[in-house]
Amino acid sequence: MKQDLDALMESAGLDALLVSGPATHNPAMFYFTGNVHVDPGDLIKLRGQAPVLFCNPMEREQAASTGLQTKNLAEYRYNDLLNQVGGDPLKATALRYQKMFADLGLESGRVAIYGLLDAAYSYEVFNMLQELMPEIEIVGEMRNPVLKLARETKDEDEVEHTRKMGAATVEVVGKTAAYLQSHKAKDGVLVKENGQPLTIGDVKTKINEWAIAAGVENPHGVIFAIGRDAGVPHNLGEPDDVLALGKTIVYDIFLQEPGGGYHFDFTRTWCLGYAPEKEQKLYDDVREVFDRLMTEEMEANMPFAALQDRTCELFEEQGHPTIRQDQMIQAGYVHSIGHGLGLDVHELPFARPSDAVLKPGVIVTIEPGLYYPDEGMGCRLEDTVFVHADGRMEVLAEYPLDLVLPIEEA
């Protein structure tokens, strides 16, 4: 949680955090600013002190609305600095950082850098800054993920944001089911009033409209994939594919608050009209593992990787190949059991080999699935879960898990 930042910085031996880039669609910056139009900005947080946001004067009011202490970037007179260093933008930018640090009283120590930035900017400007200021040490967060560790556990406000996104998500999912069921089947496919088959593209257009109506963003697209495509986990679905009865449809929706805020992540698998035996069996296997995980296997403070191991075991007991037997696998259980969820759609904790545990405060997805593209089917079920302080697991948005959506014949 944000309140842990100073302690996390202390234990990582960090004296300052430097977060750069726009406020929106930039998780590290949004974490401090919320949804405001500041682009670009720099935020510096010294250990034990409140963060300070540096921005262009045109965006001073947006910056002030964050409630953060702000400073005017124009006061550093970039063009003068540029002249001073012979027109080299790297040197001028590094020099400006040096002056910004000095204004906050930072002249030495370890500084961790954050933000979604052009690779070249991070590589060249921060190497130049390191050269200019040998008295500081610039560190990344791949081995010192202080800000990501803080973000790994959520405070009440963040959970509430996620819950609201969950409510918006199941509202959209419910509308999707009703929309599909408002169509009738003819010759094994859903048809529109004009007699033409309903397509995945038609459904996705409606999903986008409902997302907008719910006041949320859909920046990553939605997975709505049928048959063979449902058997390829990240296949988004072919817009021109028709909605045939008796095929698995994997519907994975990951909406986000406006401006790049908190996410929700949710998957159901549907068969329109009926489920053939093979598809029903696939679903039953996934459902059995899903229920086992949710009711028995998952416990607060367990290693997340242990849950992945356990999921592989359960699928193997059913006779399915799993990714722990072969990293390159493309049929069976081929991915991870879940991931943390917040400002990033994938964030700490991860279920990969690591010391990540399901500690109180985390929000994680639980998403077992089975994929057999060559047999024209796939199935995944996914809920988003919050681990309470007392160890209780809360599914942040409830929605029926049923496979078959009954459809009327035309």
Added chain:
Amino acid sequence: MKQDLDALMESAGLDALLVSGPATHNPAMFYFTGNVHVDPGDLIKLRGQAPVLFCNPMEREQAASTGLQTKNLAEYRYNDLLNQVGGDPLKATALRYQKMFADLGLESGRVAIYGLLDAAYSYEVFNMLQELMPEIEIVGEMRNPVLKLARETKDEDEVEHTRKMGAATVEVVGKTAAYLQSHKAKDGVLVKENGQPLTIGDVKTKINEWAIAAGVENPHGVIFAIGRDAGVPHNLGEPDDVLALGKTIVYDIFLQEPGGGYHFDFTRTWCLGYAPEKEQKLYDDVREVFDRLMTEEMEANMPFAALQDRTCELFEEQGHPTIRQDQMIQAGYVHSIGHGLGLDVHELPFARPSDAVLKPGVIVTIEPGLYYPDEGMGCRLEDTVFVHADGRMEVLAEYPLDLVLPIEEA
């Protein structure tokens, strides 16, 4: 243009480009892939050779749909590499890049890095890679902007994408005007059927709906700011503000193709019902400069910074303070005359001191404006212009420049 890449790499002394991160909302990657769900990916282009896209096996079909040559990242067995280097993700990732380079036959030379990435990843992984492979030189693009230079000029396909975004934009703007004019005024503000005042939040909700209906994204928000807020260039407007008659409304809309594709950028200033003398004068001054720039001043191959200088001169002749007199200015003409537009909403060429010229193939905005927040007003007019090979300037979406939107009294 993309076809210039090899020549640009040659003149910059680059042997390879390495582009990393997701395909969507990552301009450097989208430039090669278009709108597909590959996240994350790595693309390597050796000089004189076609680019190769490395992706996770789950996303192999999306990757293949780009038409690019693809390779399976899983073949590099990251977990084995991780074990091999004692669990250090930096070293494992750097080692994987080394193997990827080797597979393409790159063992030495200069490699430029691109992509919107976590600052820590760029700083630590690429420094580690540099250490691991002293025979290559990793360079950023702040001083070697090869990819950005290629993107500075647009090919026919890119211009057509931008034109379509322009058509979508003026369609949304036209709907916005009609929506405002469908309301009547009471006591100096627009009112809804229920008698309540129409607010900026109401209008923005409709703008988002129309954008979705037009099949485009609005990832950066829209500026719809009235009165004093219109006098602060990047103020987005207060959702609760009512739409009062006789105040300047700055409406700056910058929509984007789905997945983070090409942008359009467009601004009009409106007064509802009537324009008071002061607001009319403000508009007339901006309009005069806008028309002068579009019809007389702007020429193919002129330095873009010269157009900024000329704009300052014209505004100063009218008696307005300008940013060339004072970098810190917050009243008068306070920003730049325009910028290149493409996969980034601000990209090359820029009108700042530089050697950027309005060469054939560029798409730029032209957006003079005047801001007087303390007098409760601001005005900006902006069109997006393509410079043809023969020097002809094409406004990529035409729309009336009128200030006053007539409004009926209730």
